[in-house]
Amino acid sequence: MLTLSRWKVLLVILSVVAGVLFALPNALPKDVRESLPGFLPKQTLNLGLDLQGGSYLLLEVDLKALKAERLNNTIEDVRTQLREEQIVFSDLGLVGDTISVRITDPGQYEAATRLLRQNIGSDLPGAVGGRDIRVTTEADQRLRLALAPEAMDAEGRRAVEQSQEIIRRRIDELGTREPSITRQGANRIVVAAPGESDPEKLKAILGQTAKLTFQLVDETADIVAAQEGRVPPGSVLVPGDQVQPFYVLKRRALVTGEMLTNASAGFDPQTGQPVVNFRFNGEGARRFANATTQNVGKRFAIVLDDKVISAPNINEPITGGSGQISGNFTVESANDLAILLRAGALPTRLNVEEQRTVGAELGADAIKAGQISTIIGFAAILVFMLLAYGLLFGGISIVALLVNGLLIIAAMSLTQATLTLPGIAGLILTLAVAVDANVLIYERMRDEVRAGRTVAMSMDAGFSRAMSTIIDANLTTLLAALMMFQFGAGPVKGFAWTLSIGVLTSVFSAVLITQVLLAWWYRAARPKTLPIA
Template sequence: MLQIDLWKRVLIWGVVALGLLFAMPNGFYTRVEQHNDAVKAIEAGADTSENREAASVWPSYLPSGLVNLGLDLRGGAHLLAEVRTGDVYASRMEALWPDVRDVLRPERDTVGTIRLVPSEPWELRVRISEPSGIDRALELVRGLARPVVSLTGAGSTDLEVRAEDNVIIVTLSEAEMQATDERTMQQSLEIIRRRIDEVGTREPTIQRQGSDRILIQVPGLGSAQELKDIIGTTAQLTFQPVVGRAASADDPAGVGNEILPSLDDEGVFYILEQAPVVTGEELTNAQPSFDQNGRPAVSFTFDATGARKFGDYTAQNIGSPFAIVLDDEVISAPVIQSHIPGGSGIITGNFTVEESTQLAVLLRAGALPAGLDFLEERTIGPELGQDSIDAGKIATIVAFAAVLIFMFASYGLFGVFANIALVVNIVLLFAVLSMLGATLTLPGIAGIVLTVGMAVDANVLVFERIREELKTARGPARAIELGYEKALSAIVDANITTFITAVILYVMGSGPVRGFAVTLGIGILTSVFTALFLTRVLIVMWFERRRPKTLEV
């Protein structure tokens, strides 16, 4: 008998109702987007009357998920950045000098005097005065090496130490360089993602390309320069001992030292030890605040390691100046008045409220481990995106209309049922995209257009099978039942193979290819549901009411 249990009918219509509910916000896109932005701002602490008014334009009890528009539809900024991984090697060598000095000092009777020699950025050269002590010096410095933390570098150490005359040369091993490059890229990706997320942009695309490049696309952003301002600042915070002052940047600084300008006082230069006491990597939090005079500042907190080093240094150097350096500029150089335990403090300077907030965001997101070179930058205007949307609408409408007409002309009333299911299919597709917060791109629109064409395939198979069963003189009810049963395997096989293709495209592809794969994969799932369940419910409900003796399919 041709019948569907009541609970199945309720479940099918319930899914359709939920699909309509979750897809509905896309019909009021601007209003819902304004509501979402205001709610996010209020949650972030900006509880103003304007935001409350903007949040009230959409009822809070209704779903507010939207299909995010990609860069090619919304406009925005596109950057291709190259990470200067060599900067990390130089930082490692600078940080290694105090350790080498400390491990050799107790052996001065054997190695003689210890002096840092100018060298290339990727190596550390240390001269000792006693040639007879070179073997002992090599042994001590090699003791600083640690195992490489990577799968490919198992069994290797991170340092290579050799001697030329009385000079000890320390470099990173090949395995450590590879592991460092990988860590640098992963850290850069994560920090760029955090920085962009901090300013509340929607659905950015941040992907690694090749060994040392990162693709960054942010829809809705005004310009590529604005994006560079967000991510281009290294925000490398260090706390360094002050050796003295210099008249200009060209004055001799001495081996192991550097001369940096003051951020606030033009013409003032500080001579600092290159090896920092504490770095921004040991920060756990940074928030905009105000100093005791009510001026904008940034308060910070170190982790346990940073707090210990910060506390020990301040205890041992009371009365000495201590420089706070941000991106090779001295923000301030206060004199240490007392021991500072607890690992917290405040950064003061001639900040505005906006500058202190931006600095806190950059510090909280973390320092980029290396500088970036921007190889490619583009600003895509929203008018270009609107042209893409309009073209996509026309393509979808034309495809939709052609399919509707074809189905009605070919299958009559049964074609009408298939057309209803097709409309619901598109609604369900947008509902799922909204629930997932997926991004719709121009290739994604192509996936929707393809879904429209594929959505009726299952119905065509069923209807043609029903025609075949009617030719065997079976009754209408039995013909409909057998039509669905015998067409099921062909429908499942065809859609599974296409779905597997969509999954492969998503896993192996990037950017636009993934956008196409997402809409195609979701469209396949919703198409199978509407063809096998919704269309069947419509046919059964019609059949139960009319009880026709014959079928015109």
């Protein structure tokens, strides 16, 4: 074990050099880091919410609203299918959590049943021949449509996963580094945004569904009657803009926001007012061109989250696949809307269940407390190792410990891991556990010397016979850390991640670096006795 193989020496040298290169940016001012050559690493440690300060939100995905929207869309699908097949019906609407419709002509009842079972809904994954909308027959020529429970469960899971991804894209647009976005329970999402000190702005960006649709205005509808509840079938009453308080719109959207490929804030060249410029994908451009070609002279409404932003006239076909949204925007509100449209619409609204703000001063206090704790812990280890094993062997352990700390910082900077206050606790624990391997090796050397073996044989046995114990101890710690990382959340993950990196670097530094340094000392000194015997 004391043979100085070239690969061991080379590995130690390369590791130390790499550790210095990747850890050094943390000690350099920002302007110095930015002036470094492009081939040198510039990443620094990302400080978590508790160290840097920022905003914390607990959001709940509104699954009830998601189900209501799905049922309302299904009502429109039923109306369209029956009208296309010229099947006369009445009393189409929601009854609790189901859809009820009466087929007026008894002779069309069976045809309507087959039609809806074949065309409404989609195939249910995992069920051969199953549909996510179930159609049942009832008395008085009625049909009832209900969402399959397993279909709603799957849709709820997809909504939460989609919401997580859209939240991440929206926060990335804000420039927040390393946000923590984790699922909690069945339908809750925890958002921790370090450096974002305004939770209200975060709520405004994340809480808005940003569902954009382009819908025709129903010019034949009576606004007053609609406000009293008499909305024409196939239309919907929507809050309006400053021009008109309410609009009656055709429920079926011409184009939706999912077909946007880009959105950016800009200014109207004629009025100089802030606007949002947008561009459709190929399918959206085709549908928008067809809709505007067929409805020249009519009005279409630009609707955001069930509220009309503007309702311009279609003066001519719009075939370029791009356009602009105007609506009394400020520069900031136009930019925020562009961010929302680029990130995509949430599948349903998010309700804010809890919010907290961590000030930068509190984060600075936490960093200071962590630094003091680390220094005290390191000093205690230093004193113990020097008293227990002397200046030489204890000093070599401290050198290995310093390299270990350097490698941890380098690894976290390289992987852009987020350092939290529990992560600092994991770092301190790693320092204590790191010297445990040296203690095992040194104590084994003492035992071998007492058994009458030579210095070389004792040192060799200290490494070889302690290795199995070191690997067992660190492997169990690593497994525990991985379990915490897998099933934990927030601070627990920060602790587990730091501990996992620390275990790997500890074994490397405490065994390989210590072995190389002791081998160099042995070759140079050729001692007759061990200083720790």
